[in-house]
Amino acid sequence: MSKLGLWGLKKSPWVYHVAAASCNNCDIEILELLTPRYDVERFGIVLVGSPRHADALLVTGVLNRKSLPRVMEVYEQAAKPCLVIGIGTCTCNNHIFMHSYNAMGPYDKYLPMHAYIPGCPPKPEAMILGVVKALSKL
Amino acid sequence: MSGLWNGWGLAFRFLVFPGFLFSVVVGLVLTWVDRFVSARVQWRKGPPFYQPFADLAKLLLKQTIVPKGAAASVFLLAPLLGFAAMCITSVLLFYVNFHLQGSFVGDLIVLVYLFALPPLGLILGASASRNPLAAVGASREMTLYFGYELPFLLALVVPIVKSGGAIRLGDIIAAQQVSGPFLYSVSGVIAGLIVLVTIQAKLGNVPFDMAEAEQEIMSGVYCEYSGAALAIFRLTRAMMFFLLPLFLVTVLWGGLADWWAIPKALAIVVLLILMRNTNPRLRVDQALRFFWFFLGSFGIIAVILAFLRL
Numbered sequence: 001m002s003k004l005g006l007w008g009l010k011k012s013p014w015v016y017h018v019a020a021a022s023c024n025n026c027d028i029e030i031l032e033l034l035t036p037r038y039d040v041e042r043f044g045i046v047l048v049g050s051p052r053h054a055d056a057l058l059v060t061g062v063l064n065r066k067s068l069p070r071v072m073e074v075y076e077q078a079a080k081p082c083l084v085i086g087i088g089t090c091t092c093n094n095h096i097f098m099h100s101y102n103a104m105g106p107y108d109k110y111l112p113m114h115a116y117i118p119g120c121p122p123k124p125e126a127m128i129l130g131v132v133k134a135l136s137k138l
Numbered sequence: 139m140s141g142l143w144n145g146w147g148l149a150f151r152f153l154v155f156p157g158f159l160f161s162v163v164v165g166l167v168l169t170w171v172d173r174f175v176s177a178r179v180q181w182r183k184g185p186p187f188y189q190p191f192a193d194l195a196k197l198l199l200k201q202t203i204v205p206k207g208a209a210a211s212v213f214l215l216a217p218l219l220g221f222a223a224m225c226i227t228s229v230l231l232f233y234v235n236f237h238l239q240g241s242f243v244g245d246l247i248v249l250v251y252l253f254a255l256p257p258l259g260l261i262l263g264a265s266a267s268r269n270p271l272a273a274v275g276a277s278r279e280m281t282l283y284f285g286y287e288l289p290f291l292l293a294l295v296v297p298i299v300k301s302g303g304a305i306r307l308g309d310i311i312a313a314q315q316v317s318g319p320f321l322y323s324v325s326g327v328i329a330g331l332i333v334l335v336t337i338q339a340k341l342g343n344v345p346f347d348m349a350e351a352e353q354e355i356m357s358g359v360y361c362e363y364s365g366a367a368l369a370i371f372r373l374t375r376a377m378m379f380f381l382l383p384l385f386l387v388t389v390l391w392g393g394l395a396d397w398w399a400i401p402k403a404l405a406i407v408v409l410l411i412l413m414r415n416t417n418p419r420l421r422v423d424q425a426l427r428f429f430w431f432f433l434g435s436f437g438i439i440a441v442i443l444a445f446l447r448l
Binding site for chain 1 (some may be wrong): 177192203353364
């Protein structure tokens, strides 16, 4: 991608929220991140309704046999370049579902992950830090 | 009509000054004003002023996906329909306002048709994308279009009646220069309010954004668009956000050939933003009922008052 496009991507990452199989707690924290209290629109971050518009997918929850094809499909539908950011410890190492028969994680076996944000759930500040680190590596 | 109106001069007018580049830049800055004022209403800081330009640079350089099974040519050409219409509109609006004699018979009607092209492009593109959610959005956009066009046309009858039956924009502006803007009368106020609400619906802003409801139908009409095609839709919308207030100022508030036109247009933009921030989304049947029965009857009252010279 050209320099201008990279600048644009860094200044306006539009996020799409993919709840793979989460317990809803990471989702609530993402929603809190998007409230006026943290005001991520300062950095150009907007929640979009369709994966076609997304520059970053925020995936939450443990990856299992049922949700893997769905998450892959959403990733294929997103216009590239598209970051994938795993939110919550479940995305890193299956967390408490580690010995479960249908846990398929971690995500980087299947998707090009750009950042993992551990925590159960991670704080909104941690998410901002993780996204900034993912963007600064581009 | 000579000199600048042929060859390079015409190209310059369409591409740079009153046309494409100027209205795009001003429209994008107004989009930033929109997001900034919304942020202040919600008690937060808001994005920097270059935010719409960053969004655009990113979208133009991203991948453009044509969905499998979609009619690719219609899908990719539909954004350009409204975009081209808005370029012509900007040239026409500025030319008529600054050269009253250059106006031709029926250019008011031409402008009404040109403002109908962006929703048409949206409906065509969404229908060509072979996505059920986009089809729902397209049907809502169509219903909404039929809804707001009736009060819009009724409100535009008011300046025609008050200027003595002129359908040339030049005559309407000239009549306002003689007798004061039409807005400063009872029928003018009613027509102005109707046009203000209609502008909101034409822009697809919040009380009337059921065609692109992100939360329920995944951005609806824009659902399958990505990259450059989406960028062109956003450009069209930015140009409309600039041109529709100017159109209202032209037909009802005294024309643009005056420095006062700038604060007038800005006041209309701020009213639109505040309307957007203080209203929840309507259902499409509620919007249709609101436009036809509520605003439509007010439009008829305004026309009758205009005939009575009120």
